[in-house]
Amino acid sequence: MKKVSVVVPCFNAVKYIDRCMESLLGQTIGLENVEIILVDDASTDNGATLGRLLEYEEKFPETIIVVPLERNMRQGGARNAGISWAGGEYLMFCDADDWLLCGAMERLYHMAKEQDADVVEFQYMLVTDETEPAAGPEDKRDSLVWDFCDEKEKKKFLISSSEDCSLGCCPKFYRMSMIRENHIRFAEHLIFEEPSFTVPVRIYEKKHVLTNETLYCYYQSPGSTMHGSWDDQKFDNIKVWMTLMQDLDRRGFLERYDAELECMFFEWGLALSVRLLVMRDYLLTKEELTVFKKITLQIFPRILSNPYVKQKEDGWNLLMKGILEMELTEENVPELNRLMKYYLQQFLEICGKA
Numbered sequence: 001m002k003k004v005s006v007v008v009p010c011f012n013a014v015k016y017i018d019r020c021m022e023s024l025l026g027q028t029i030g031l032e033n034v035e036i037i038l039v040d041d042a043s044t045d046n047g048a049t050l051g052r053l054l055e056y057e058e059k060f061p062e063t064i065i066v067v068p069l070e071r072n073m074r075q076g077g078a079r080n081a082g083i084s085w086a087g088g089e090y091l092m093f094c095d096a097d098d099w100l101l102c103g104a105m106e107r108l109y110h111m112a113k114e115q116d117a118d119v120v121e122f123q124y125m126l127v128t129d130e131t132e133p134a135a136g137p138e139d140k141r142d143s144l145v146w147d148f149c150d151e152k153e154k155k156k157f158l159i160s161s162s163e164d165c166s167l168g169c170c171p172k173f174y175r176m177s178m179i180r181e182n183h184i185r186f187a188e189h190l191i192f193e194e195p196s197f198t199v200p201v202r203i204y205e206k207k208h209v210l211t212n213e214t215l216y217c218y219y220q221s222p223g224s225t226m227h228g229s230w231d232d233q234k235f236d237n238i239k240v241w242m243t244l245m246q247d248l249d250r251r252g253f254l255e256r257y258d259a260e261l262e263c264m265f266f267e268w269g270l271a272l273s274v275r276l277l278v279m280r281d282y283l284l285t286k287e288e289l290t291v292f293k294k295i296t297l298q299i300f301p302r303i304l305s306n307p308y309v310k311q312k313e314d315g316w317n318l319l320m321k322g323i324l325e326m327e328l329t330e331e332n333v334p335e336l337n338r339l340m341k342y343y344l345q346q347f348l349e350i351c352g353k354a
Contacts, residue, residue, distance in 0.1 A: 003033040004105050005176065006092050007082030009075045011041040013096035014048040016219070021056055023099035023217075025063075029106040036064045037082040042072040076186030076193035079169070083179065091174045097219045098170065104215035108173040111209055115145060118205035120173040121165065124216035146208040158202055158260045159308060165208075167268065169194040171216050178204055187244070191230075192237040192276075195268060196244045203253055234277060234288065238295055241269030245299055262300045263308035270296045271320045275347070278340045286333045293324055315343040 006024060010017060017038075024036050038056065043049035050068055057066045067081050079093060090112060094100060104122075111120050148154045157165070169186075178184075182204050187196035202208075230236075245265060248254045254261060270292055277284060296303060303309060304324060312318075319339055326332070 002035040002088040003029060003109055004090050004092065005035040005037060005086035005088030006094055006105075007037045007039065007079055007086060008094050008096055009039050009041055009078030009082065010043065010049055010053060010096040011072070011075075011078070012043045012045045012049055014045060014052050016097035016221070017049070017052055020094060020096050020099050023101070024094065025060065026102060027100065027105045028103045029109060031060070031063050033109075034063055034105065035086065035088050036060075037085050038064060038066045039078040039082045040066065040068045041074070041078040042069050073188050074190060074193065076190060076196065077188035079197075080185045080188065083185065086176060088176055091176045091179055092172065093170045094216075095170060095218075097221050099217050099219075101215050101217065107211075107213060107215065111211060112173055112175070115207065115209050117145075117207045117209040118175045118178050119201060119207075120209045120211060122171050122173070122211050122216065123214040124171045124218045125214050126220055127217050128220045129222075143212050144210040146210075148206055148208075154203075155257060155260050157208070158199075158257060159263055165210065167195045167198050169197050170218070172198070172201075174201065175205075187240045190236040190240050190243075191233050192240050196240050196247070199244055199264070200248065200251070203248070203251075203257070230277070230280060230282075234282070235273070235291065237273040237276060238269050238292060241265055241273075242295060242299065259306055259308060262303055262306045265296065265300060266303055266306065266309050266320070267312070267317075270324075271317060274320065274323075274340065275316070275344060278337075278344050283337050284333070284340075286328050286330055289323060289328050289333065289336065293328065296324060314347075316340075316347055319343055 008017075008020065008024075013020075021036075024034070025031065027034060036056075038053045040050045040053055050066075053066045057064045065085055067085055069078065069081060073081070075095075083091070090109060092105075092108070108120050108122065111117065146153065146157055148157065178201070182200065184197060184200045184204070187193045245254060245261065248257075248261060273292060274284065274289075300306075304321060309317075309321070312321075319336070323336065328336075
């Protein structure tokens with residue numbers, strides 16, 4: 001068994017894949033301990049991406065597996081295909097335009113074994129065409145360890161998503177047996193799919209380590225999913241959260257963690273869906289806001305009575321609660337759009353992104 005399986009979803013990635021592969025093949029843990037699964041997500045570049053991946057597989061047959069998909073599944077589906085081939089002791093993900101720092105796998109494997117952790121979470125640095133891809137800024141936060149001995153600690157951790165603990169899937173190192181035994185998979189055919197995987201992981205994991213080491217370079221490509229048009233994906237984020245809640249209900253967790261998951265849906269299903277669109281300068285229509293409201297209240301009809309939601313008193317979340325309570329009309333929607341832009345600006349200023 002290899003120590004680490006890394007899944008790389010690839011779509012029209014020939015421009016970036018060499019940089020990614022150089023970082024993976026150069027890991028200090030040694031190629032004999034690494035399994036690289038390259039998933040071609042039905043690229044549309046006349047075989048350029050698949051051809052390059054097959055070249056790598058031919059050159060490193062003991063290390064690289066190429067999985068070509070017949071139809072595009074988006075990153076969630078591509079990662080699922082990769083997971084089905086993964087045979088390593090630990091699992092991680094790397095997007096095709098991103099890369100790992102040289103000793104990342106060795107450090108993460110050592111930490112996971114030393115701490116007997118189900119998940120080791122690490123820091124990443126943002127890189128653009130204008131920034132120098134260096135070894136990452138020094139992070140001043142202390143490393144943290146969560147050992148979930150009781151439900152109270154688990155519930156507290158479940159709703160924590162800040163600069164300490166994210167819902168992203170890439171800056172994490174997973175015990176593969178946990179993923180396999182609990183059949184944890186991503187939502188498919190949607191963007192913003194990562195919480196469909198990382199939230200179940202939060203529920204199942206028994207020990208989580210957060211290190212302050214920066215080990216991953218996240219490239220902000222102008223042509224990436226996050227920077228392209230969302231006209232056909234306006235509801236993808238809340239669809240991911242709908243799919244996630246259905247999955248957790250089947251697993252028996254929706255009742256067990258009802259207040260926590262209800263709060264997460266409010267914050268990450270509803271409020272984030274709307275905020276993402278406002279950040280992209282969309283003006284939401286009455287019909288679009290009604291869809292967000294209807295979905296939320298269908299799944300969680302008593303969400304406004306949630307104790308965690310009641311504590312959210314900042315302007316943006318008060319506005320989201322107001323949208324759930326009010327009758328939406330053609331007359332009040334323009335004012336809601338104005339208020340959303342105003343509170344978004346406040347939010348960005350607080351986050352230092354304005």
